[in-house]
Amino acid sequence: MGSPRIACVSLPLFPLAARLRSEPELIREALVIVEGNGNAARVVAATRLARNAGIRPGATLPQARALCPKLVARPRDEECERAAQEALFEVAETFSPRVEDAGEGTVFLDVDGIERHFRGPTPELDLGRALLAAAEAAGLPARAGIASSKLAAQVAAGLPDSPVIVPVGEEAAFLAPLPLARLTPEVDLASTLERWGVRSIGDFARLPKSRVASRLGTTGRELHTTARGIDPRPLIPREPPPAFHEGMSLEWPLVSLEPFLFVGRAALDRLCQRLESRGLACVRLGLELRLEPDGHQTRSIDLPAPTRDVKTLLTLVRLDLEARPPGAPVAGFTFVAHPDRPRQAQLSLYGPPALSPDKLATTLARLFALLGPDRVGSPRPVDGHSPERFALVEYAPPPPPEVRREPRTGRGLLAVRVLRPPLELEVITEEARAEDQDSAALLPIEVRTLVSGTSDKRLRIEGAVKVASGPWGLEEEWWTEDPAGRDYWDVEIAGAGIYRIYRDRASGGWYADGIYD
Amino acid sequence: MARLSTVHHEDLAADSGLTPDAGSALHRLRASLPESFRSRIRSARELVREVREVQEEEEPLATAVPALDRLLEGGLPRGQLVELIGARSSGRFSALLAVLAAATGVGEAAALVDLGDGLDPETAATMGVDLERLLWVRPAKLKDALAATEMLLASGFPLVVLDLGPPPVRGGRGAEAAWLRLARTARAHGAALLVGSPYRVSGTASAVVLKAGRARAAWLGGDEGSPRLLGGVASRITLEKCRRRLPGQTEELALAPKEAPLPAAPPPARPLRPARREEAPVVPLVLRRAAAG
Numbered sequence: 060m061g062s063p064r065i066a067c068v069s070l071p072l073f074p075l076a077a078r079l080r081s082e083p084e085l086i087r088e089a090l091v092i093v094e095g096n097g098n099a100a101r102v103v104a105a106t107r108l109a110r111n112a113g114i115r116p117g118a119t120l121p122q123a124r125a126l127c128p129k130l131v132a133r134p135r136d137e138e139c140e141r142a143a144q145e146a147l148f149e150v151a152e153t154f155s156p157r158v159e160d161a162g163e164g165t166v167f168l169d170v171d172g173i174e175r176h177f178r179g180p181t182p183e184l185d186l187g188r189a190l191l192a193a194a195e196a197a198g199l200p201a202r203a204g205i206a207s208s209k210l211a212a213q214v215a216a217g218l219p220d221s222p223v224i225v226p227v228g229e230e231a232a233f234l235a236p237l238p239l240a241r242l243t244p245e246v247d248l249a250s251t252l253e254r255w256g257v258r259s260i261g262d263f264a265r266l267p268k269s270r271v272a273s274r275l276g277t278t279g280r281e282l283h284t285t286a287r288g289i290d291p292r293p294l295i296p297r298e299p300p301p302a303f304h305e306g307m308s309l310e311w312p313l314v315s316l317e318p319f320l321f322v323g324r325a326a327l328d329r330l331c332q333r334l335e336s337r338g339l340a341c342v343r344l345g346l347e348l349r350l351e352p353d354g355h356q357t358r359s360i361d362l363p364a365p366t367r368d369v370k371t372l373l374t375l376v377r378l379d380l381e382a383r384p385p386g387a388p389v390a391g392f393t394f395v396a397h398p399d400r401p402r403q404a405q406l407s408l409y410g411p412p413a414l415s416p417d418k419l420a421t422t423l424a425r426l427f428a429l430l431g432p433d434r435v436g437s438p439r440p441v442d443g444h445s446p447e448r449f450a451l452v453e454y455a456p457p458p459p460p461e462v463r464r465e466p467r468t469g470r471g472l473l474a475v476r477v478l479r480p481p482l483e484l485e486v487i488t489e490e491a492r493a494e495d496q497d498s499a500a501l502l503p504i505e506v507r508t509l510v511s512g513t514s515d516k517r518l519r520i521e522g523a524v525k526v527a528s529g530p531w532g533l534e535e536e537w538w539t540e541d542p543a544g545r546d547y548w549d550v551e552i553a554g555a556g557i558y559r560i561y562r563d564r565a566s567g568g569w570y571a572d573g574i575y576d
Numbered sequence: 577m578a579r580l581s582t583v584h585h586e587d588l589a590a591d592s593g594l595t596p597d598a599g600s601a602l603h604r605l606r607a608s609l610p611e612s613f614r615s616r617i618r619s620a621r622e623l624v625r626e627v628r629e630v631q632e633e634e635e636p637l638a639t640a641v642p643a644l645d646r647l648l649e650g651g652l653p654r655g656q657l658v659e660l661i662g663a664r665s666s667g668r669f670s671a672l673l674a675v676l677a678a679a680t681g682v683g684e685a686a687a688l689v690d691l692g693d694g695l696d697p698e699t700a701a702t703m704g705v706d707l708e709r710l711l712w713v714r715p716a717k718l719k720d721a722l723a724a725t726e727m728l729l730a731s732g733f734p735l736v737v738l739d740l741g742p743p744p745v746r747g748g749r750g751a752e753a754a755w756l757r758l759a760r761t762a763r764a765h766g767a768a769l770l771v772g773s774p775y776r777v778s779g780t781a782s783a784v785v786l787k788a789g790r791a792r793a794a795w796l797g798g799d800e801g802s803p804r805l806l807g808g809v810a811s812r813i814t815l816e817k818c819r820r821r822l823p824g825q826t827e828e829l830a831l832a833p834k835e836a837p838l839p840a841a842p843p844p845a846r847p848l849r850p851a852r853r854e855e856a857p858v859v860p861l862v863l864r865r866a867a868a869g
Contacts, residue, residue, distance in 0.1 A: 083708070090663060144671060177630035178591075184693065210635070219830060245665070280768040315834060331648070361789070393677050409739065410683055411682065411684045411734070412683075412732075412734070413600060414685050414731070414732050415731075415732055418731045418732055419731060419732075421731070422727050422728060422730075424725060425727055426713060426728075427621055428718060429715075429720060429723060429724060429727075430713065430714070430715055430716075432713065434713065434714040434716075435711070435712075435713050435714075437695035437708060437710060437711060437712065438707055438709060438710065438712040439697055439699065440697040440698040440706060441697075441729065446696055447699075447799060449695075449696070449697050450697075451712065452710045454686045456708055456709045456711075459683040459685075459707070460682075460683040463682055463683065464681065465681045465682070465684055466638040466640050466678045466681060467678070467681055467704070468642065468676065469641050469642075469653045469674040469677065469703075469704070469705070470638075470704070471641075471674075471830055471831050471832060472670065472674075472702065472703050472831060472832065472834050473667070473670050473808060473832055473833045473834075474669050474670040474673050474693065474696075474699050474700075474739075474831075474833035475699055476669045476694035476705060476742065477693075477694050477696045478694070479624055479693050479694075500611055507633065516745075518743070520741050526793070526795050526798075527802065527804070528795065528803065528804040528805055528806055538814055549806045551793050551795075555664065556663070556664030556665035556791070557791070557793050557806065559663045573696075574661075574664055574665060574669075574694075574742060575665050575793075575809060576664060576665050576666065576667065576669035576670060576694075576742075
């Protein structure tokens with residue numbers, strides 16, 4: 060078994076890179092990322108413009124402002140960094156299924172054999188360039204290194220003129236001339252070794268292993284092993300996340316909706332790009348709001364079908380926030396996309412065209428937002444006899460037939476237009492048999508709509524009954540406490556249509572529940 | 577502007593073959609224009625030809641209602657707005673459901689925007705509507721109904737039926753601009769849009785307007801103690817407006833309840849001429865039905 064090939068992709072000045080990914084307009088400013096509060100805040104990272112002004116990491120914010128009056132300062136933002144880390148991980152996953160998340164803007168990939176996809180004379184170099192281009196497209200200015208161990212790859216990724224390729228078996232030779240600071244971020248140990256006159260990694264590797272172990276302990280022994288180009292740590296691939304996060308802390312708390320949607324749109328754009336890169340779509344969108352001065356609010360928006368349409372998601376967020384305002388200024392937010400596979404459609408050569416699953420999902424989501432979920436769907440009949448009953452199920456049409464069917468001639472059936480809710484009527488009846496008070500003896504002879512507050516704008520039925528047919532009995536759920544007992548008539552009202560009316564046996568009230576139309 | 581107008585006339589003449597010199601006017605004009613403008617110059621004849629070609633390419637959507645298919649010359653034209661007007665019990669709703677049944681029956685997806693909220697799924701299934709392929713949208717206001725219809729047209733549904741329910745329509749007639757938007761969206765996506773309304777609402781946006789006249793009901797039984805039964809409804813559908821033909825053609829629409837299906841014998845074909853408005857001949861509704869009960 061040959062040596063594994065591992066690529067390391069890392070973001071230099073990670074807090075700054077993560078912030079600039081969320082606020083790309085700041086790239087031309089003298090920007091520093093600070094950690095801490097007030098005047099004690101210290102610079103963690105700075106843009107080139109700020110560094111040219113003499114600002115260095117570790118300086119306090121007042122010192123930095125003294126050097127550059129136009130300085131823009133941003134605090135470290137966990138949300139931005141988490142989203143940037145996830146995005147970097149997803150970029151790496153487009154190259155290899157085995158990716159380790161090392162945190163702080165660094166990922167390792169198992170790229171053994173992947174260089175075969177690149178036909179040029181330097182396939183690993185081309186692979187490194189492709190990694191950098193993919194990261195750049197995701198808004199991440201990364202550096203890359205490829206070697207046979209994680210350590211060598213990480214050191215290579217830290218060097219300028221990226222990507223840096225370390226040939227197989229040359230790890231020790233590659234590391235030897237580099238300063239010890241490249242090997243260990245632990246400043247104390249590096250400075251101790253420097254006092255001993257050990258300045259480069261090669262110098263350190265030449266020291267006897269047992270002497271190093273006796274003087275520097277376990278840490279020194281492990282460091283000595285790595286300085287010789289031996290890295291026993293295996294690559295530990297991470298499972299894909301169950302949800303995708305994108306968000307940021309806001310410089311100023313927002314109190315109105317439009318500015319929030321403005322920054323939210325950019326976050327949703329990035330979120331959908333990440334989903335697209337993995338062939339996924341969002342089936343449920345969560346929104347976590349951090350409120351000023353304290354407090355959190357979490358809300359969830361269910362989508363009728365997986366979608367990646369930013370406009371639709373933004374519309375749903377707007378409607379949700381309009382319906383339930385947060386009630387306090389928003390100081391930060393996180394969108395959480397729960398992924399699912401988007402629906403696929405097979406195109407047909409000879410049959411009717413299928414609906415585009417993406418477009419359908421988007422349209423359904425917008426219709427849900429406009430009308431509500433109980434007003435959009437595929438209709439289904441419900442067991443029972445009450446004509447106003449129905450059920451709505453999720454609209455997921457089957458694929459169209461492979462060959463277009465010939466249309467059949469209609470049967471010429473007369474449909475009933477259902478009135479929901481039934482229209483309350485005043486009906487003058489004629490008693491066919493005076494001695495019998497049973498409803499079967501009643502015959503409607505005149506119908507008039509009962510005008511109430513709610514029915515003012517509704518349909519009105521008025522006039523003398525020309526022909527009446529009935530009664531037709533309906534009994535349902537007699538075993539329950541609220542059984543339905545109705546006597547139906549079909550009535551034709553002179554010049555005003557044919558209706559289906561009924562008399563409720565329990566209350567004696569008259570209603571119209573359908574028009575023959 | 578004057579120059580363009582002059583060229584337009586020359587161009588027409590050239591296309592008609594009257595003046596050979598003017599025939600090259602269009603070519604000369606195109607040659608004198610920058611590259612990006614050349615393709616925008618069209619003669620009236622070219623425009624008409626293009627529109628006709630597009631219309632001929634699109635096969636109409638058969639409605640499976642013989643009366644409608646005859647009036648619409650084969651079915652609902654794709655990319656156009658067709659309005660079907662009808663008062664209560666005119667058979668309008670039945671015709672809309674029959675159109676949905678025909679479209680879903682051949683495997684097309686269809687959407688019903690039901691402002692009146694009058695669909696009974698069981699009736700629709702009995703009429704042949706494939707409920708799995710039907711998207712039912714139940715808006716409460718006309719404004720929402722128009723917005724939903726536009727979304728559905730833009731999403732690729734080949735047939736969208738908008739029913740405004742019985743009068744009075746919730747939300748009035750809607751703005752003329754909204755109907756024009758719908759017609760334009762239908763045209764852009766090649767979708768057939770059928771609007772059912774109790775009175776004219778779409779104004780100039782509709783390509784075809786059909787009107788279902790007052791219904792005539794046929795009752796069975798009622799003598800010698802036998803119960804009365806609704807045997808069917810007949811109405812006359814008139815072509816009120818058509819952009820390509822003279823209006824006035826009429827067809828008979830006969831419908832029967834599912835318990836008493838009418839024989840599916842089509843009424844005799846009528847000549848393509850405007851009907852006399854003063855007194856339309858009444859076609860007797862002949863009902864044949866199995867003995868009740």
